[in-house]
Amino acid sequence: MNPDPKTMPDPSAMISVRNLSKLYKDFIALDRISFDVQRGEKIVVLGPSGSGKSTLIRCFNRIEPHDSGILSIDGKIINAQTDLTQLRATVGLVFQNYNLFPHLSVLDNCTLAPRLVKKTPRADAAEMAMRFLQQVNIAEQANKYPIQLSGGQQQRVAIARALCMQPEVMLFDEPTAALDPEAISGVVGIMNDLAQQGITTLCVTHEMGFARHIADRIIFMDKGRILEITPPAEFFTTPKTQRARDFLDQMISY
Amino acid sequence: MTHSMAQFMRRCSSRFRPRVLAAALAGVLAIAGSAQAAEPDLPGFIHDGTLTICTNPTLPPMTFVNGNDVNAVDGIDMDIAHRLADYWHVSMVVTTMDFTGLFPSLAAQRCSMVASGIIKLPEREKNFDAVSYQDTALVVVARAGTPPLSSMADLSGKTVAVQSGTSYSARLAKENETLVQAGRAPIIIQQYPTEDQVVQQVLIGRVFAFASQDVELYYRQEQLHGKVSVILVPPYPEYGHFALYIRKNAHDRELLDQAIATMGQNGQMAAIQKKWAISPDVAKALANTSPAPMFRWDTFFSALTSTAFMRGAFITLAVAVLSHFTAIMISIPMALALNGRDSLLKMALKGYVSVFRGAPTLLQLLFIWNALPQFLPIFREAWFTPFLATWLSLSINESAYQVEINRAALGAVDKGQELAGDALAMSRRQVYRHVIFPQALRIALPPTINEFISLLKTTSLASVISLQELLAVTQIQVARTFEFTEYYAAALVYYLAMVFFFLFLQKRVERRFAWADRHKATANES
Numbered sequence: 001m002n003p004d005p006k007t008m009p010d011p012s013a014m015i016s017v018r019n020l021s022k023l024y025k026d027f028i029a030l031d032r033i034s035f036d037v038q039r040g041e042k043i044v045v046l047g048p049s050g051s052g053k054s055t056l057i058r059c060f061n062r063i064e065p066h067d068s069g070i071l072s073i074d075g076k077i078i079n080a081q082t083d084l085t086q087l088r089a090t091v092g093l094v095f096q097n098y099n100l101f102p103h104l105s106v107l108d109n110c111t112l113a114p115r116l117v118k119k120t121p122r123a124d125a126a127e128m129a130m131r132f133l134q135q136v137n138i139a140e141q142a143n144k145y146p147i148q149l150s151g152g153q154q155q156r157v158a159i160a161r162a163l164c165m166q167p168e169v170m171l172f173d174e175p176t177a178a179l180d181p182e183a184i185s186g187v188v189g190i191m192n193d194l195a196q197q198g199i200t201t202l203c204v205t206h207e208m209g210f211a212r213h214i215a216d217r218i219i220f221m222d223k224g225r226i227l228e229i230t231p232p233a234e235f236f237t238t239p240k241t242q243r244a245r246d247f248l249d250q251m252i253s254y
Numbered sequence: 255m256t257h258s259m260a261q262f263m264r265r266c267s268s269r270f271r272p273r274v275l276a277a278a279l280a281g282v283l284a285i286a287g288s289a290q291a292a293e294p295d296l297p298g299f300i301h302d303g304t305l306t307i308c309t310n311p312t313l314p315p316m317t318f319v320n321g322n323d324v325n326a327v328d329g330i331d332m333d334i335a336h337r338l339a340d341y342w343h344v345s346m347v348v349t350t351m352d353f354t355g356l357f358p359s360l361a362a363q364r365c366s367m368v369a370s371g372i373i374k375l376p377e378r379e380k381n382f383d384a385v386s387y388q389d390t391a392l393v394v395v396a397r398a399g400t401p402p403l404s405s406m407a408d409l410s411g412k413t414v415a416v417q418s419g420t421s422y423s424a425r426l427a428k429e430n431e432t433l434v435q436a437g438r439a440p441i442i443i444q445q446y447p448t449e450d451q452v453v454q455q456v457l458i459g460r461v462f463a464f465a466s467q468d469v470e471l472y473y474r475q476e477q478l479h480g481k482v483s484v485i486l487v488p489p490y491p492e493y494g495h496f497a498l499y500i501r502k503n504a505h506d507r508e509l510l511d512q513a514i515a516t517m518g519q520n521g522q523m524a525a526i527q528k529k530w531a532i533s534p535d536v537a538k539a540l541a542n543t544s545p546a547p548m549f550r551w552d553t554f555f556s557a558l559t560s561t562a563f564m565r566g567a568f569i570t571l572a573v574a575v576l577s578h579f580t581a582i583m584i585s586i587p588m589a590l591a592l593n594g595r596d597s598l599l600k601m602a603l604k605g606y607v608s609v610f611r612g613a614p615t616l617l618q619l620l621f622i623w624n625a626l627p628q629f630l631p632i633f634r635e636a637w638f639t640p641f642l643a644t645w646l647s648l649s650i651n652e653s654a655y656q657v658e659i660n661r662a663a664l665g666a667v668d669k670g671q672e673l674a675g676d677a678l679a680m681s682r683r684q685v686y687r688h689v690i691f692p693q694a695l696r697i698a699l700p701p702t703i704n705e706f707i708s709l710l711k712t713t714s715l716a717s718v719i720s721l722q723e724l725l726a727v728t729q730i731q732v733a734r735t736f737e738f739t740e741y742y743a744a745a746l747v748y749y750l751a752m753v754f755f756f757l758f759l760q761k762r763v764e765r766r767f768a769w770a771d772r773h774k775a776t777a778n779e780s
Contacts, residue, residue, distance in 0.1 A: 063676055084679070085679045085681065086679075087679075088676070088677060088679035089679040093677040095670060095673070095674065099668070099670035099671060099674035100674075101689055102693065102769055103769050103770075104769075112688060116684045116688065117678070117680055117681075145769040147770070147771070165679060
């Protein structure tokens with residue numbers, strides 16, 4: 001299942017990683033990670049906290065630059081010379097804390113980057129934003145400020161904002177971790193819809209329902225290494241490693 | 255007129271005789287020397303055909319603002335300067351400033367000559383050349399009704415006010431040495447920056463007496479409504495002459511001597527003395543004065559609506575707005591650098607902030623105006639006006655404070671905001687311009703407005719480098735009229751009006767930050 005780390009990255013894959021490592025001083029956050037993500041694939045990254053899940057997906061839009069190994073996105077090698085504007089327009093990221101711009105209305109949150117980065121005319125940007133806001137069921141709040149919205153609503157706006165850049169890959173960094181159960185179902189519902197539309201998705205989450213039913217594959221990480229990459233049916237019924245079994249036991253008892 | 259005043263008049267009458275003998279002698283020599291030359295030799299202190307006079311126009315009748323136009327300096331000194339300019343066929347320019355700034359400005363070559371009712375003193379002649387033009391005497395003045403004293407020793411233990419920067423305090427200190435040696439209490443000396451404040455201390459009864467020149471007292475009689483009288487004319491021969499001061503140059507001194515002598519000879523000097531009524535017969539006419547009302551509303555309102563006050567307020571506002579704007583522009587990149595990684599630049603900036611927050615603003619103003627030209631001659635040229643100097647010093651000074659506000663405001667914006675901007679493919683510049691700065695602005699605004707209001711009032715320090723801002727205008731008018739309360743009240747109205755305007759502006763701007771407050775945001779939206 002795992003690609004051979006010694007091979008070159010697969011140019012036809014959406015994301016291809018070979019021996020990717022990342023250090024924080026002397027702490028190894030990512031330890032020689034190798035895998036491919038095909039176009040339209042939905043990957044859920046699981047693992048205990050501190051296992052490097054967030055660091056891994058943040059490498060894909062170079063918010064966290066990797067230290068060694070090869071990373072290729074959409075067939076292009078990502079390194080210090082990469083045009084970050086182009087990379088980040090291709091790879092969208094949704095944060096755990098939403099990170100909406102508090103000084104801008106919901107609509108302006110969505111139109112700011114397309115207008116500045118892609119030079120989309122204001123009217124076109126607004127029209128597209130309204131379409132995505134409708135898709136995340138929040139169009140009626142378009143003129144409010146983030147502070148006036150609930151956490152779940154804010155996270156849905158954040159998803160719409162990322163979609164407005166029309167990315168080919170969506171990264172979700174624990175998108176439901178700060179939400180109450182009711183809000184979670186709303187956000188997970190949106191993510192389900194997106195998954196159906198065929199956008200390549202990587203999601204770090206503890207939301208087992210999403211992992212079980214939507215993911216094509218589960219990546220299980222611990223201590224900066226990938227321990228398992230398997231379809232969810234396999235992962236949830238017959239995990240190969242003891243670490244994964246312990247993790248699942250904890251999840252269920254919790 | 256009080257008894258003591260009359261006595262004083264008698265004693266002084268002989269002192270006001272112009273120096274006819276010396277003048278005649280010098281005049282004869284001058285005529286003989288030049289053999290009726292049409293053009294007198296030009297002294298070296300005249301540049302580009304202009305005689306530049308430095309003066310502190312708060313000493314009537316020698317030099318003062320005689321009306322509402324603060325730029326029109328009048329008085330005996332100015333008349334003499336005009337005659338000198340005529341004599342040399344050059345034009346004349348007057349630069350006004352605080353008394354303490356006069357000699358530094360002369361040294362910095364900002365003016366040709368100091369003409370500001372200054373006594374000829376050997377200590378001053380060590381550094382500058384002096385040419386006397388008017389006889390005078392030191393007088394000790396107290397409230398009307400105070401019995402006259404027989405000697406300076408009678409001032410033992412009493413408080414005496416003098417103008418700072420003048421030589422009176424040194425003279426009184428010498429008197430104190432004698433007193434202390436004799437086992438008596440010394441005279442308590444209080445120093446004030448302007449002559450009118452010195453007089454006011456006696457009027458309000460805070461001090462027993464003040465030291466001044468007789469010539470000035472003649473002029474003051476009218477304003478003071480007989481409230482003061484001379485209690486002593488100490489026998490100080492060294493206080494016998496007013497002098498014009500120039501930078502040391504024997505030839506220039508000789509030429510100036512000749513010019514003054516010629517004026518004494520051809521009657522110009524006598525005409526000036528007559529015009530300014532520095533003779534005892536005029537003083538008699540002033541004796542019949544009525545008591546002044548507590549508050550003259552007409553003075554207050556005419557000050558309030560005068561172009562002088564409006565211009566002063568405008569200069570105050572302009573220099574404050576420009577300085578703060580410049581300070582903010584400098585301090586934003588400074589704050590970004592200080593929030594960044596350690597570097598040599600960051601260390602240098604920390605030093606900059608420490609120095610300019612540590613040094614008093616007044617000192618910085620004086621340094622830039624008086625010391626800088628000694629290192630960089632370009633700063634003594636005419637383009638470097640008091641306005642520019644104030645703008646420069648206050649910008650630098652204010653940026654050191656503003657940088658701390660900016661640093662805190664930038665640091666208070668959630669780090670996730672920058673991350674979100676990055677993730678949306680925005681450039682560094684776009685992230686700062688559209689995401690970080692608008693949020694930092696909300697945090698920085700209240701302390702920044704606070705700083706601005708403080709700066710608006712700090713501009714009043716610039717009167718020491720002769721900027722005609724609101725407080726300088728006020729002081730000049732007070733020196734002319736002695737109507738303290740009225741002019742202070744008018745200045746207060748202007749300052750308050752300006753401050754309230756900016757507080758109002760702050761409220762208006764803060765309404766645009768409704769996004770930060772859930773309740774306000776809701777209210778706005780509906």
